Amino acid sequence: MDNSAVPEACPGVESANAGKGSACAGCPNQQLCASGEAAKPDPAIQQIRQRLEGVKHKFLVLSGKGGVGKSTFSAQLAFALAGLDHQVGLLDIDICGPSQPKMMGVEGEQVTQSSLGWQPVYPLDNLGVISIGFLLSNTAEAVIWRGPKKNGMIKQFLKDVYWGDGLDYLVVDCPPGTSDEHLSVTSYLSASKVDGAVIVTTPQEMSLLDVRKEINFCRKVGVPVLGVVENMSGFVCAKCGTETLIFHPSSGGAEKMCQEMDVPFLGRIPLDKELMECCEKGTPYLAGIHSHEDEGELAEQIQNEGVCRKAMRSVVQGMVDGLGAA
Template sequence: MAPSIEVSKTQLQAPEPEHCPGPESEQAGKDDACEGCPNQDICSSQLPKGPDPDLPHINKRLAQIDHKILVLSGKGGVGKSTFTSMLSWALAADEDIEVGAMDLDICGPSLPRMLGAEGESVHQSNSGLSPVYVADNLGLMSISFMLPDPDSAIIWRGAKKNGLIKQFLKDVNWGEHLDYLVVDTPPGTSDEHLSVTTYMKEVGIDGALIVTTPQEVALLDVRKEINFCRKAGIKILGLVENMSGFVCPNCKGESQIFKATTGGGKQLCKELDIKFLGSVPLDPRIGRACDSGECFFDSYADSPAATAILDVVDALRDQVELNMGKLSLS
């Protein structure tokens, strides 16, 4: 049986109105939906005072994780979740490394399908929530595992999203030690991003991997994501340009699908002083592997895209280790 999502219990005078942020929310009693609600004064009085009591539990849980990487884009459709799945597979290819993937795209979770764990469920015990393991050293946590039906729509306001993110960070039992936690986030710079960066602030985030495609429409939103990282104090480990050209599986010829009218990701990195990790060409077999939940590298090791992705992963790990070296010297 799937575990339920945490909700605070309060003695309310009337049923919660539609669009209620919830009595456990920071907006309880202050949201537009609270106007005229008989519970407004009660909810306002229930707001916690002082430091968040869950933060010590989150810090203790995350202290067992060496490296924490956020995968961001700002733009939907650039292959962020696809790249997260392949990054997870690539890291887990080293049997000595323990890897965890956390799907924070609450309204559109896709990692379970891409990692071959669709239809699985998580279980709760005294030690917390158990992730679903798609390999001996690769675990996955997603809201998809907690839904009664895979087609169920998540229609939540920010407070419930924040509560789920806190539960994932506080309660998921990754084992005694995890080398890498890769966090897939939804497009934009909203609730999920603010929550995960706030809750993980004390234990530290190694940095963000920014994913884009070459065209200016994608780069416009990616610039906003970069600005968000700098305002939130998140180090940018580097940027990868996904779908950079098309590789024919038969003739191996390459052509440009999304033309870089302003220089693409590489030029953006020069402008904003960001590390360019590399370009990954579009290969239709990537989509085929993700749809079937296969490891792309095992199925299509001959693809130029596989080589490019592994080069990006190597460059990313170099950046993580470089940052750790700087921290140890400071």
């Protein structure tokens, strides 16, 4: 189906007027829609369901705007889940702005193919990553694709990637907003029991405006909202402990918005230069089994974590607890 020249007044493939209305004149899909073939379910949806049967929990990470730390959160969430001894997959479907290869410390690696399917890149033994960034000739190469081509890439990732014998968690890092990629991934996963979506925002109303739209998008496409994370929620001075609200929550911040929209609030994560440094280096922000062989040393390090790490760990644990009850 050619989506490149679909008219704005398209009645939709499931409409009784599909291919027959005045708006359909000149559309390259007119005959296909009139025949009823376009309304048939995409066979890839069942292929994707079969491919992901071994994945216990699948969820999307969304944001209304870019620059709020969605990909940073996705990367460190994947690291943290792996650090809790889970089998984790991270799927980057931000086709035009893939950042996970850098954030996971595997920039320049290549995806390989086998008889079982595409093989993810593994920054850790129990953490696999897939991104279009692994398919580009260099990190500065621009991906200038229209919707249908991006959607085809997402379908191929979901259908053809072999995640091993099974995953405890599949984290899907989506681009900001509500566009083709979001419609495609929710459609392709419609038969695969998606647990829901986590939405990342910053405290100010300018960001929350679009989070409300993101919540309504999830409700329209039938994806539960697992909760909202308020990122960059103040800066805590390491020397004196004073908190400064860099992004002022002029309308009460994410927690108040969650109360108004009746969705869970997962917590606040303050700004921390060490978190930025971990993303630049592609290393885990939170200590886990991959960083300590001695359980006593790991427990002691967790006990002595600062405010920012404790906040991140609380959000991660809240998500794990919530998904366990789902």
